[in-house]
Amino acid sequence: xxxxxxxxxxxxxxxxxxxxxxxxxxxxxxxxxxxxxxxxxxxxxxxxxxxxxxxxxxxxxxxxxxxxxxxxxxxxxxxxxxxxxxxxxxxxxxxxxxxxxxxxxxxxxxxxxxxxxxxxxxxxxxxxxxxxxxxxxxxxxxxxxxxxxxxxxxxxxxxxxxx
Amino acid sequence: xxxxxxxxxxxxxxxxxxxxxxxxxxxxxxxxxxxxxxxxxxxxxxxxxxxxxxxxxxxxxxxxxxxxxxxxxxxxxxxxxxxxxxxxxxxxxxxxxxxxxxxxxxxxxxxxxxxxxxxxxxxxxxxxxxxxxxxxxxxxxxxxxxxxxxxxxxxxxxxxxxx
Amino acid sequence: xxxxxxxxxxxxxxxxxxxxxxxxxxxxxxxxxxxxxxxxxxxxxxxxxxxxxxxxxxxxxxxxxxxxxxxxxxxxxxxxxxxxxxxxxxxxxxxxxxxxxxxxxxxxxxxxxxxxxxxxxxxxxxxxxxxxxxxxxxxxxxxxxxxxxxxxxxxxxxxxxxx
Amino acid sequence: xxxxxxxxxxxxxxxxxxxxxxxxxxxxxxxxxxxxxxxxxxxxxxxxxxxxxxxxxxxxxxxxxxxxxxxxxxxxxxxxxxxxxxxxxxxxxxxxxxxxxxxxxxxxxxxxxxxxxxxxxxxxxxxxxxxxxxxxxxxxxxxxxxxxxxxxxxxxxxxxxxx
Numbered sequence: 001x002x003x004x005x006x007x008x009x010x011x012x013x014x015x016x017x018x019x020x021x022x023x024x025x026x027x028x029x030x031x032x033x034x035x036x037x038x039x040x041x042x043x044x045x046x047x048x049x050x051x052x053x054x055x056x057x058x059x060x061x062x063x064x065x066x067x068x069x070x071x072x073x074x075x076x077x078x079x080x081x082x083x084x085x086x087x088x089x090x091x092x093x094x095x096x097x098x099x100x101x102x103x104x105x106x107x108x109x110x111x112x113x114x115x116x117x118x119x120x121x122x123x124x125x126x127x128x129x130x131x132x133x134x135x136x137x138x139x140x141x142x143x144x145x146x147x148x149x150x151x152x153x154x155x156x157x158x159x160x161x162x163x
Numbered sequence: 164x165x166x167x168x169x170x171x172x173x174x175x176x177x178x179x180x181x182x183x184x185x186x187x188x189x190x191x192x193x194x195x196x197x198x199x200x201x202x203x204x205x206x207x208x209x210x211x212x213x214x215x216x217x218x219x220x221x222x223x224x225x226x227x228x229x230x231x232x233x234x235x236x237x238x239x240x241x242x243x244x245x246x247x248x249x250x251x252x253x254x255x256x257x258x259x260x261x262x263x264x265x266x267x268x269x270x271x272x273x274x275x276x277x278x279x280x281x282x283x284x285x286x287x288x289x290x291x292x293x294x295x296x297x298x299x300x301x302x303x304x305x306x307x308x309x310x311x312x313x314x315x316x317x318x319x320x321x322x323x324x325x326x
Numbered sequence: 327x328x329x330x331x332x333x334x335x336x337x338x339x340x341x342x343x344x345x346x347x348x349x350x351x352x353x354x355x356x357x358x359x360x361x362x363x364x365x366x367x368x369x370x371x372x373x374x375x376x377x378x379x380x381x382x383x384x385x386x387x388x389x390x391x392x393x394x395x396x397x398x399x400x401x402x403x404x405x406x407x408x409x410x411x412x413x414x415x416x417x418x419x420x421x422x423x424x425x426x427x428x429x430x431x432x433x434x435x436x437x438x439x440x441x442x443x444x445x446x447x448x449x450x451x452x453x454x455x456x457x458x459x460x461x462x463x464x465x466x467x468x469x470x471x472x473x474x475x476x477x478x479x480x481x482x483x484x485x486x487x488x489x
Numbered sequence: 490x491x492x493x494x495x496x497x498x499x500x501x502x503x504x505x506x507x508x509x510x511x512x513x514x515x516x517x518x519x520x521x522x523x524x525x526x527x528x529x530x531x532x533x534x535x536x537x538x539x540x541x542x543x544x545x546x547x548x549x550x551x552x553x554x555x556x557x558x559x560x561x562x563x564x565x566x567x568x569x570x571x572x573x574x575x576x577x578x579x580x581x582x583x584x585x586x587x588x589x590x591x592x593x594x595x596x597x598x599x600x601x602x603x604x605x606x607x608x609x610x611x612x613x614x615x616x617x618x619x620x621x622x623x624x625x626x627x628x629x630x631x632x633x634x635x636x637x638x639x640x641x642x643x644x645x646x647x648x649x650x651x652x
Contacts, residue, residue, distance in 0.1 A: 012348065019436045019485050022338065022350045041285035042273055042323035043307035110205055110345045116279065116442040116605075122204035125288030128307040133296050144206035144291045159345050160205035175511065182599045182648050185501065185513045273508045279442075279605040322508050367611035368599055368649035369633035436531055442605065448530035451614030454633045459622050470532035470617045486531035 002132045003076040004046045008032045009067060010053040011084030013109035013120045024112060026053040033113045034082065037124060046128065047076065056084025056091065064094045071099055078131040079104045082124075085154050085161075088140060092149035096138045105131040106140045106152070110159055119143060119160075165295045166239040167209045171195045172230060173216040174247030176272035176283045187275060189216040196276045197245065200287060209291065210239065219247025219254065227257045234262055241294040242267045245287070248317050248324075251303060255312035259301045268294040269303045269315070273322055282306060282323075328458045329402040330372045334358045335393060336379040337410030339435035339446045350438060352379040359439045360408065363450060372454065373402065382410025382417065390420045397425055404457040405430045406450075411480050411487075414466060418475035422464045431457040432466045432478070436485055445469060445486075491621045492565040493535045497521045498556060499542040500573030502598035502609045513601060515542040522602045523571065526613060535617065536565065545573025545580065553583045560588055567620040568593045569613070574643050574650075577629060581638035585627045594620040595629045595641070599648055608632060608649075 015024040034048045083106045107127035109120035127141040140152035142161035155162040178187040197211045246269045270290035272283035290304040303315035305324035318325040340358050341350040360374045409432045433453035435446035453467040466478035468487035481488040504513040523537045572595045596616035598609035616630040629641035631650035644651040
């Protein structure tokens with residue numbers, strides 16, 4: 001059983017409903033839902049590290065460099081990154097040449113965990129398992145499929161990640 | 164991307180609250196929650212087959228033989244079996260010599276999907292991904308871990324499947 | 327026990343998460359959640375009538391006139407109106423001189439029913455009960471309080487309706 | 490606006506799923522869900538007092554006497570009592586001659602709040618509103634209806650409280 005770290009960067013999976021704007025934002029207290037998701041999943045072993053809470057549409061290269069640095073600094077061989085769906089593929093391809101012999105799996109959700117009936121738990125469950133099984137490199141796990149970094153793209157029309 | 168079938172046999176993952184007895188039972192209409200779980204997960208490709216809805220504590224060898232037959236009859240190379248946690252390991256070991264070159268992954272939940280805050284979606288997400296990646300044989304995926312058939316056992320004290 | 331009709335006009339209580347925009351909108355199929363809410367509440371007797379699905383910020387006098395007409399046409403003495411929180415008070419005051427000897431109660435939610443952890447069920451439960459008990463006229467029931475039409479105003483800062 | 494106290498006595502509304510027995514019980518930590526229910530309902534004004542957490546099928550006259558004492562001691566004129574559905578009517582009739590000029594409303598749920606899709610929030614919303622409007626005496630509010638103490642009885646066949 002390999003040790004595993006979850007790096008939290010934000011994205012829809014961690015958003016909450018803001019009753020003032022009727023839109024989605026992050027918790028005003030800057031918290032992530034990952035510990036709660038793991039508690040419900042009865043999955044006790046991952047280390048959770050909150051790196052940032054950002055919508056990935058607003059990621060720039062400095063954000064991606066800080067993710068690469070966190071992967072490099074992780075003592076575990078397996079890293080799951082929770083990430084917005086908007087630019088998940090871009091980040092995967094940015095990280096691909098930088099992760100050495102680590103296995104990195106990006107995941108996220110089309111609907112926030114905090115709204116229930118979310119794809120977040122299903123995606124996270126797949127990512128945690130895949131990160132322990134896949135070869136070193138950068139991958140995405142979404143909606144029941146494993147994607148190589150170069151093939152990780154949202155199907156905007158269907159509202160999911162697809163082969 | 165490999166084709167995948169989900170065989171439903173019952174177990175806690177598919178149970179519902181019965182307001183008359185205050186216990187858990189299966190839907191009086193004999194339905195499974197798997198199609199709803201996959202819809203929420205935005206995971207459109209598995210074929211769902213309802214084999215039975217039973218508590219695995221009451222499985223006998225005839226039940227397990229019918230599961231083995233359904234695995235054998237499945238045209239897909241990858242099969243996920245939803246199963247009660249009580250005797251998941253026994254079924255895994257019963258099936259192990261019988262599945263040929265198919266990859267079979269058992270999964271389930273400690274808390275029913277219909278009660279929300281369930282580990283079912285997380286476990287199912289892991290099982291669907293693992294079934295596409297693992298070698299032929301029988302495996303279990305629960306609570307973020309992959310188990311070989313011989314090591315698949317519930318930790319009753321902790322209320323989860325554990326290394 | 328008095329007969330009761332629920333007139334659905336839209337508002338946050340009936341909104342759903344739109345994964346494309348990450349905002350809230352109404353179901354593309356034009357459906358209301360009220361029948362599902364009543365089923366969960368085990369409250370079988372109200373008649374549900376879908377009048378429109380609109381954000382009350384965009385209501386004009388023609389919309390309010392059609393609500394007044396629906397109240398007038400209702401054969402039941404008690405009418406609950408589900409309504410957006412943004413202009414609930416305006417509609418109450420518009421209707422007040424027009425409802426004759428009917429008891430009309432406006433209600434809604436700060437968070438959509440479809441996102442769970444909503445105030446919608448609690449508010450609806452209060453409105454259904456209050457509509458059977460209050461004197462003829464127009465009232466609002468939100469967040470555990472009954473308001474006369476002239477005192478029905480959202481506390482935007484606190485995110486609730488308040489004394 | 491009248492001050493209101495909620496006396497918690499247990500019942501299905503406050504039960505949780507026990508994964509070891511697959512039955513329902515109360516939280517091992519002895520906590521009630523009422524504060525969480527009120528937070529979700531954005532209903533900030535009731536005082537919550539945890540009296541006991543018991544299945545009302547096991548209530549005896551000493552339990553009911555302690556409820557009567559708590560009603561008597563309450564400084565507020567309006568009291569909501571959360572209570573099991575099994576003997577809600579018995580407790581109502583026990584309390585009826587003992588409550589003086591207080592308005593007391595019993596409520597509860599057929600399905601626990603912690604299992605979601607519960608009638609608990611709807612019932613609580615009705616009870617909180619009714620307690621502020623009804624005449625002194627003992628009443629029940631369940632599933633959208635107000636019942637006098639003598640008419641408060643569960644319809645076991647339909648799984649609800651009914652006229």
